[in-house]
């Protein structure tokens with residue numbers, strides 16, 4: 001048997017390749033950040049060619065660190081930032097435009113138009129999602145309407161669309177060379193385009209008509225765990241590409257949340273709380289999204305509820321890059337520890353409007369409650385607390401929608417290294433917070449999907465055995481104090497509304 005499974009985790013800020021062994025332990029990691037491109041206020045882009053180059057580089061790093069040959073790798077799983085939209089030419093491989101990143105708000109006017117014409121929730125029954133700048137549908141519409149020659153090429157089937165998973169699989173399986181790459185996606189990624197019907201798991205004609213998208217440019221929708229094709233590139237020649245999951249769905253799998261009612265919260269650029277609802281396609285009454293947990297091969301699809309928060313770790317980066325208050329993201333903890341509390345300040349990071357559970361495109365970021373007393377330590381606290389309060393908002397919505405009270409919250413992602421944040425999260429939720437031994441759950445989930453497809457792992461029971469706790473935070477805050485903090489947050493949120501006309 002080959003020794004390892006490779007997972008490529010293409011995130012908002014960086015690309016990682018991680019090799020896992022049969023125990024599900026990390027053997028080696030290659031990681032590289034890519035440029036965040038902000039051409040105008042509210043616009044966020046990535047260069048797809050840079051991402052592809054970084055992918056090759058991180059695979060090479062992970063391979064070299066583990067002294068692994070292609071024969072040592074049983075399969076590759078891909079996981080990715082979702083919704084981010086790429087269109088490229090299938091003969092040359094050249095992108096028509098930079099990737100429009102999920103946080104990009106250039107389609108706000110289109111959102112208002114659809115809101116006036118049919119309301120924000122007009123497509124919820126088919127897709128589980130409100131009309132928003134967040135999903136691929138409006139980004140693709142914007143590209144088709146604004147990039148010269150794109151619509152003509154798309155109608156001829158020459159210009160093809162994909163999220164980052166599709167773009168990477170296409171390149172890995174041959175790209176523009178020879179017979180060309182394989183043009184596929186999986187049900188979890190497709191569920192975030194707002195073009196897939198959640199019941200049929202196919203592109204929905206009504207949605208394509210509503211956004212005027214040519215079907216020819218769309219990838220084939222597959223399960224999250226099957227052999228899509230083989231690597232046709234010297235980086236890992238012949239290795240099967242056998243797993244594909246949007247990163248938040250992959251983290252759910254990596255956390256082995258296989259039973260209905262199990263949930264995880266991932267703290268990265270944004271925060272994403274996902275609860276597995278099993279066979280039940282549940283509609284939210286409280287501002288959550290209906291989406292897909294995963295679909296393994298021919299097994300029935302599993303649905304999910306999701307609370308997506310746009311800006312959490314991204315706010316820490318903003319404090320680092322735009323204010324220069326810290327040098328590295330992790331320095332925010334020391335700065336926040338220089339004070340006792342938030343000093344009355346609340347930061348509402350509505351940089352891309354507010355996502356779950358508010359869905360306010362008209363909101364923009366604010367710091368509320370400022371007095372002469374507030375210093376940079378208090379701002380650092382308010383920044384970290386914003387992540388915790390936004391999580392409380394989605395946990396409350398999740399508990400109401402599901403009728404399940406979360407006994408403990410399984411967490412992962414880059415921000416869980418922050419002890420102050422995790423303790424505050426537990427305090428403000430009044431719930432235990434638990435981090436697993438393998439905190440790279442996103443990559444692990446993609447590896448599990450690929451490993452199941454090629455028989456490297458046998459079944460979900462085997463995977464469940466591997467989950468183990470690394471750290472637990474227990475709540476330790478008086479109810480009155482907790483409620484006071486949270487009320488302050490709710491008041492601040494309302495002050496961010498109505499900034500955009």
Ligand SMILES: Nc1ncnc2c1ncn2[C@@H]1O[C@H](COP(=O)(O)OP(=O)(O)O)[C@@H](O)[C@H]1O
Nearest residue numbers: 011012013268269313314316329330413414418
């Ligand atoms: N110790 C820390 N405290 C607070 N935020 C952190 C810390 N370490 C990393 N981050 C934030 O976490 C994010 C990176 O996490 P990661 O899970 O790699 O994100 P992504 O998958 O979205 O690229 C960045 O936004 C960074 O600012």
Ligand SMILES: O=P(O)(O)OC[C@H](O)CO
Nearest residue numbers: 011012081082268269270
């Ligand atoms: O790259 P991440 O981990 O911030 O995740 C991005 C999400 O998939 C966006 O929906």
